[in-house]
Amino acid sequence: MVNKFVSQSLDEIRFWSRIMKEHALFLSLGFSYNDSKLIQEAQHYIDVFEKVEEQLSRYSSNTDPQVIRNFNSQVYQSAVSIWAYKRKVLGLVLRCEVRSNNYPLLVDHISREAAYFANRLKELNEGRLKPLPEAIIKENVFFLKIMADHAKFIGHLLDPSERKLVAQAREFSHDFDQLVFQAIDLDSMRPQSETKPILDQFLDQNRVSVVSLRDFKKTARELIEACKIKSNIHPLLADHTFREAERFLAIIDMFEDKLQSGV
Missing domain, CATH: 1.20.1260.120 (Protein of unknown function DUF2935)
Structure with a gap:
């Protein structure tokens, strides 16, 4: 310990x-x-x-x-x-x-x-130590909002001529806004230990979305570093947002392990 x-x-x-x-x-x-x-x-x-x-x-x-x-x-x-x-x-x-x-x-x-x-x-x-269900939901609310913000910043800092990437960023922004609202709703329900299946599904859904955004950020970072897209995004900022997505995925892993072990 x-x-x-x-x-x-x-x-x-x-x-x-x-x-x-x-x-x-x-x-x-x-x-x-x-x-x-x-x-x-x-x-x-x-x-x-x-x-x-x-x-x-x-x-x-x-x-x-x-x-x-x-x-x-x-x-x-x-x-x-x-x-x-x-x-x-x-x-x-x-x-x-x-x-x-x-x-x-x-x-x-x-x-x-x-x-x-x-x-x-x-x-x-x-x-x-917070009760596990509460800790899972509150942590996800925080990081889902962070991810939603990142998508908004990326969309606004890309050159308007990068229409496809701008559209993708807006889609991520919308998707993560919806996940934030869903997490807030779940938090208000105050699930107890017997709702483990709900928390499992909640984490699985978030993981899929975060992996997709993480991969988008990784591609954007590589393109920015290679000067292959037009934007006002500093290469370090691109890497910064990528690392935060990786951090969120590691936290999801930790919570899933705790749910499986019953700790």
Whole structure:
């Protein structure tokens, strides 16, 4: 159990610290040269999470759990801090005090991910475990919304002349919006352990859709890297969204294993 706490903590920090660092980069690229203070703040968070990654490299699954608990607390503060920065930027954009190439929904999107990261670290340190059915549904609501957002961003950042890819992105956006609504409906029903078949079907359906979107992102990433399609999508952003789809699939795998084992 101790090793599991350590390994899960390191895994969360390894994945999400890189995501946070890239968020700061994307924000900085979206500001105008007049927004030098905001750009400097973004660079500060790039530096913060690079230091987290450097510190992370010193730890392993054999590290003292108390050391990792302290590390989680430290990274938690960084996650909360970048969340506050992102919410500040969102407020500035919505009030038209800053003109950014980052959509308000995108800024809100990345702030939700920072909040998720901070919450995961807090849960790990507190040793809190949600009832499995509730955890499955709430986690899926979060990630399905992330996937729906990605499809919208891709559709809007592709050049309008890329009609086929734009149409595919819009289809994914619609499909994942429907999955979000379906997950919210299921959450309101508060299924108990005897509804395992419903949860099995729920995860299977989500897996099929996420695999399809993941493959679309993989193709788009390869085309963007090879300069074979026209878009405003940074190659790192294409890879970023691909990795988050892979993460969601890994979480679906984890939940399915737990359902099968009855843990």
